[in-house]
């Protein structure tokens with residue numbers, strides 16, 4: 056045993072294995088796995104081999120990832136696709152063909168961030184305020200009984216990804232903008248504090264960064280501005296990107312599907328109604344969002360606080376980081392209590408970017424030299 060430890064120390068000195076720690080919120084140090092061992096979910100306190108030299112980034116064709124990072128002048132909300140038809144296999148086929156020859160050398164060319172409870176912490180209290188506002192909207196505008204409003208709000212959220220999506224699925228008619236202005240328009244955004252640490256982390260990483268939120272455009276803009284990071288992202292995929300306009304209200308009285316009763320006593324042959332709203336963790340919504348932003352799922356990382364979103368992202372081939380806890384779940388390649396731990400947890404993102412920058416500089420020197428000669 057002792058000899059084995061000595062052998063490991065010797066290998067560590069030679070750089071054949073690498074270990075590192077990152078601080079937890081409780082002040083203790085936790086061992087962090089990297090590379091394939093982490094992805095396999097093997098136990099703590101292990102030493103693992105650092106990434107190999109084949110771990111290089113390959114820029115996507117429509118943007119230069121190797122430019123020194125610069126901030127963006129204003130928030131860019133991505134526009135809805137021309138065709139709202141579901142995108143599944145055709146998109147996957149396209150990106151597989153495009154990246155087939157580069158498969159061996161690809162790592163990550165885009166970071167995708169959820170907004171609420173990911174880019175700002177759950178401790179802000181904004182999430183709890185949103186739930187209260189949705190409940191109030193259900194009671195005041197949709198006539199839901201107060202006694203069941205919270206249960207229905209949570210149940211629809213669990214079944215459909217957002218309560219709003221669930222409300223539309225079971226038959227409630229309302230205008231999307233009216234809902235958003237009621238639920239988000241009255242939030243106390245000062246609860247979201249500026250985060251210069253996160254800003255520095257984002258700006259130090261020369262990789263594309265995109266926000267993907269189920270929230271609406273105005274909410275995303277206000278939250279990102281409060282955080283002081285609105286210029287750190289190439290674009291924002293938000294509610295309006297995937298759901299361009301409110302559908303016209305159905306004529307006459309629409310019967311509301313009793314989802315509480317249905318889930319308690321499912322009737323044979325009766326299925327849950329589908330929602331017209333596209334949002335995470337719906338696979339079609341996620342693929343459509345990636346398509347709009349020209350993101351290859353296989354070479355991108357999703358940071359999200361929702362276990363369901365993480366698992367859906369894993370299904371479509373994304374690398375995944377669960378945010379808000381250090382406990383990994385099925386489908387999550389990493390788990391971070393806070394995005395402030397990003398650099399310690401994913402140092403290879405910075406290391407590979409520096410390597411690529413060096414390659415770019417050396418190739419530039421080579422071209423200039425040959426011209427001079």
Ligand SMILES: [Mg+2]
Nearest residue numbers: 169171172360
């Ligand atoms: Mg979230």
